[in-house]
Amino acid sequence: MKKFRINPQTLAIERVEHGFMYWLRRSGLYILSGMCLGIVFFFVYFMLFPSPREKQLIRQNEELESQVRLIDKRVDQMQVVMTDLEQRDDNLYRVLFGAEPIPLAVRQGATRKMSYYDELARMTNSQLLADLMLKTDVLEKEMYTQAKSYDEVLELAKTQEIRMENIPAIQPVLNKDLKRVASGYGWRIDPIYHTRKFHQGMDFTAPIGTEVYATGNGRISFVGWRQGYGQTVMVDHGFGYETLYAHLYKPLCRVGQRVKRADIIALVGNTGKSTGPHLHYEVHYHGKAVDPRNFYFYDLTPDEYDMMVQLSNNFGHMLD
């Protein structure tokens, strides 16, 4: 591009001649502004239109998020099942076997400090993931406690089985039609002194020599003569239970011997303070005599039990 100017002295029009530096500066300026414009366009373009790689990343990100949401939903469902298990454990199994329910604090345990999850939320820039981690942690702890509780319940069930074998649960003499029940537990008139007296056990009439059974598994704790009771045998069943068999003709066991339910331990007699051949039977729980009629549950149907209750309330035939 040619340029001209007027020379003020000669007033002639002269051609302006530019040096090399002028042209360098000038072209440099053009290039620089062009580059600036290019950079601006470049950034605007990439801000508005993602690149194929970015598109791929965005898609992956969306997929991951929906997967995390799916897992989150499944963890929620697992939590519902877990709660059901815990409730069943506390309300049924643990109560059934006489164990205290597990407090909620123990079940969920000391979870991590909330700041841990806050940090996680910042790190992954996703509250969702932090929530998920918190839920899984709680669930994990609950599952651990639950498994331990089941171990405990299993142990209790085993103990319960032994307990059921040990506690008195049959009649001490064969008594199919219940005709042998003479007198039950409670206040009675003494057959000899005709005064009011508390009868600590149940009397079964039976001929001398009738077999007497241990009413539950246990260990013979006493064999010998007791004042008023005559020849007596006692069985320690554990779990706080003891049974006593009195007025015997003859004991057929020795102290320390282990016996099973329905083992023959003695023969019916008429020894001690007794007005006729019969077996006097007592059930003790933690050292105190309790009503034996509640300890025949392996022997009696509900109807027979009702009959037993009626018969044991019979006042007339206490044989002491």
Ligand SMILES: [Zn+2]
């Ligand atoms: Zn009696």
